[in-house]
Amino acid sequence: xxxxxxxxxxVALLWGLRETPRRGRKxxxxxxxxxxxxxxxxxxxxxxxxxxxxxxxxxxxxxxxxYRHVKSKDxxxxxxxxxxxxxxxxxxxxxxWRAGLTLWATTVLATFRRHPWYAxxxxxxxxxxxxxxxxxxxxxxxxxxxxxxxxxxVTVVMGLLTFVHGEMRLTTELAExxxxxxxxxxxxxxxxxxxxxxxxxxxxxxxxxxxxxFDHPNLYDEQDVDADFRFGLDLYLDGVAxxxxxxx
Amino acid sequence: xxxxxxxxxxVALLWGLRETPRRGRKxxxxxxxxxxxxxxxxxxxxxxxxxxxxxxxxxxxxxxxxYRHVKSKDxxxxxxxxxxxxxxxxxxxxxxWRAGLTLWATTVLATFRRHPWYAxxxxxxxxxxxxxxxxxxxxxxxxxxxxxxxxxxVTVVMGLLTFVHGEMRLTTELAExxxxxxxxxxxxxxxxxxxxxxxxxxxxxxxxxxxxxFDHPNLYDEQDVDADFRFGLDLYLDGVAxxxxxxx
DNA sequence: GCTAAAGAGCGTAGCTCATACGCAGTTAAT
DNA sequence: ATTAACTGCGTATGAGCTACGCTCTTTAGC
Numbered sequence: 001x002x003x004x005x006x007x008x009x010x011v012a013l014l015w016g017l018r019e020t021p022r023r024g025r026k027x028x029x030x031x032x033x034x035x036x037x038x039x040x041x042x043x044x045x046x047x048x049x050x051x052x053x054x055x056x057x058x059x060x061x062x063x064x065x066x067y068r069h070v071k072s073k074d075x076x077x078x079x080x081x082x083x084x085x086x087x088x089x090x091x092x093x094x095x096x097w098r099a100g101l102t103l104w105a106t107t108v109l110a111t112f113r114r115h116p117w118y119a120x121x122x123x124x125x126x127x128x129x130x131x132x133x134x135x136x137x138x139x140x141x142x143x144x145x146x147x148x149x150x151x152x153x154v155t156v157v158m159g160l161l162t163f164v165h166g167e168m169r170l171t172t173e174l175a176e177x178x179x180x181x182x183x184x185x186x187x188x189x190x191x192x193x194x195x196x197x198x199x200x201x202x203x204x205x206x207x208x209x210x211x212x213x214f215d216h217p218n219l220y221d222e223q224d225v226d227a228d229f230r231f232g233l234d235l236y237l238d239g240v241a242x243x244x245x246x247x248x
Numbered sequence: 249x250x251x252x253x254x255x256x257x258x259v260a261l262l263w264g265l266r267e268t269p270r271r272g273r274k275x276x277x278x279x280x281x282x283x284x285x286x287x288x289x290x291x292x293x294x295x296x297x298x299x300x301x302x303x304x305x306x307x308x309x310x311x312x313x314x315y316r317h318v319k320s321k322d323x324x325x326x327x328x329x330x331x332x333x334x335x336x337x338x339x340x341x342x343x344x345w346r347a348g349l350t351l352w353a354t355t356v357l358a359t360f361r362r363h364p365w366y367a368x369x370x371x372x373x374x375x376x377x378x379x380x381x382x383x384x385x386x387x388x389x390x391x392x393x394x395x396x397x398x399x400x401x402v403t404v405v406m407g408l409l410t411f412v413h414g415e416m417r418l419t420t421e422l423a424e425x426x427x428x429x430x431x432x433x434x435x436x437x438x439x440x441x442x443x444x445x446x447x448x449x450x451x452x453x454x455x456x457x458x459x460x461x462f463d464h465p466n467l468y469d470e471q472d473v474d475a476d477f478r479f480g481l482d483l484y485l486d487g488v489a490x491x492x493x494x495x496x
Numbered sequence: 497g498c499t500a501a502a503g504a505g506c507g508t509a510g511c512t513c514a515t516a517c518g519c520a521g522t523t524a525a526t
Numbered sequence: 527a528t529t530a531a532c533t534g535c536g537t538a539t540g541a542g543c544t545a546c547g548c549t550c551t552t553t554a555g556c
Binding site for chain 2: 005007008011015119120122123124125126128130133134136137138140141143144149150151153154155156158159161162163164165166167169170173174176177181184185188189191192193195196197201202203204205206207208211213219228231232234235236237238239240242243
Binding site: 269270271272273274275276277309310311312313315316317 | 530531532533534535536537
């Protein structure tokens with residue numbers, strides 16, 4: 001951990017490595033507090049409500065005071081996206097890779113669901129924040145006893161993370177849309193499809209519609225969404241198992 | 249396709265079902281043109297550059313003229329997200345489900361890559377746009393000869409779409425970040441990791457770093473990214489194959 | 497103790513955006 | 527010919543980000 005190379009400013013902020021000021025007025029604000037306030041606002045009112053003014057108000061300060069601690073709103077968003085991840089759960093002893101990755105994926109997803117705005121924060125590079133790296137380590141750790149080499153472990157974990165990110169995007173955005181507009185997930189969806197789908201042009205979709213697959217009173221059902229996630233997750237993990245068998 | 253039930257206004261717009269005005273000045277603008285112009289701007293300058301003023305300028309009109317055709321910027325974004333999808337490719341005859349889904353997934357991803365802003369447009373409900381439904385139909389069609397029931401087909405396709413969406417998000421956002429900031433994907437990443445990762449706290453990640461997995465001159469390599477996608481896709485499809493074997 | 501540098505908080509103002517409102521000009525129906 | 531319907535768009539409002547610089551506070555150095 002030699003400090004020969006200077007870390008980028010935002011990474012240093014993520015790790016809380018700012019050197020403490022020696023003179024001047026005591027700061028009444030800190031990066032951590034600002035980040036926490038921003039997350040509170042985003043959780044309660046959505047990412048759209050996170051303005052510098054709103055966050056400052058949450059802290060009882062003036063808007064411009066935040067800029068002493070944070071370079072820009074973009075930087076604040078980056079800080080939020082690491083801080084929102086809590087610590088990864090400890091793996092129970094003697095967890096095999098499959099149980100471990102299943103626990104990992106469902107916990108990641110549950111964390112994302114608690115902060116639905118997470119999917120809207122742009123990625124700005126490979127992971128470097130402490131929480132991000134802790135989760136990364138946790139996933140890699142579940143594969144420790146497999147015959148995969150280190151590069152393969154990363155690839156398998158990235159594939160899983162890709163799937164979880166997709167699920168997060170679909171899930172949280174549809175959930176939000178459901179909250180403010182439940183009708184589009186009701187019977188009117190099947191009705192609209194029947195109006196708009198010409199079975200000659202879209203035969204496969206026509207068959208699905210005819211089979212009544214969309215004739216639920218509520219297409220956005222928590223239970224169904226979770227079951228679909230588990231189904232897709234299991235398919236991916238079946239693939240990993242097959243790869244391990246071929247490999248090991 | 250009886251019109252007994254009124255389609256929502258935005259869906260009607262997507263399908264071009266607005267009744268043509270009988271009186272008044274001939275429109276010099278159309279929803280399709282506005283959408284196309286907005287997509288041009290987004291492709292060339294990013295979604296951030298898409299303002300009502302910029303789109304109007306692209307068309308040589310005044311800002312407020314757009315509002316005669318489009319209710320709000322949000323509605324324009326919805327229109328963009330359907331129009332950006334081109335038509336799905338015709339499946340070569342006698343394509344089996346696996347080749348079909350592979351072709352489908354890679355084509356979807358290629359389409360997304362041509363419009364990197366796609367991942368940033370919020371989903372507003374289940375798919376109803378013509379292009380979206382065409383792609384949906386195309387994927388479902390590849391599963392026509394399998395023993396899956398219609399509901400299972402939807403689940404399998406949604407799982408695959410989830411994975412592709414995740415890949416799209418990671419891929420396009422990292423690509424954008426790479427374009428405007430290539431250094432963070434260079435050797436400085438491994439250097440930063442070595443400074444910040446304590447092998448006692450993050451042992452699995454420490455092993456990966458030590459193994460030199462991140463010691464590439466460029467972590468964001470098109471080839472590698474594609475290979476990783478193919479690897480994850482194959483794992484998922486292996487899982488589907490196993491499910492089909494169990495099922496059929 | 498005194499002075500000055502360093503740093504915090506923040507008021508003001510400039511710029512970009514979305515969009516409500518209403519006017520003026522244009523076309524087709526009557 | 528008249529008028530209803532409809533388009534294009536100028537103006538204005540309010541919200542948001544943030545550059546700049548002033549003022550007050552704290553501590554280092556003497």
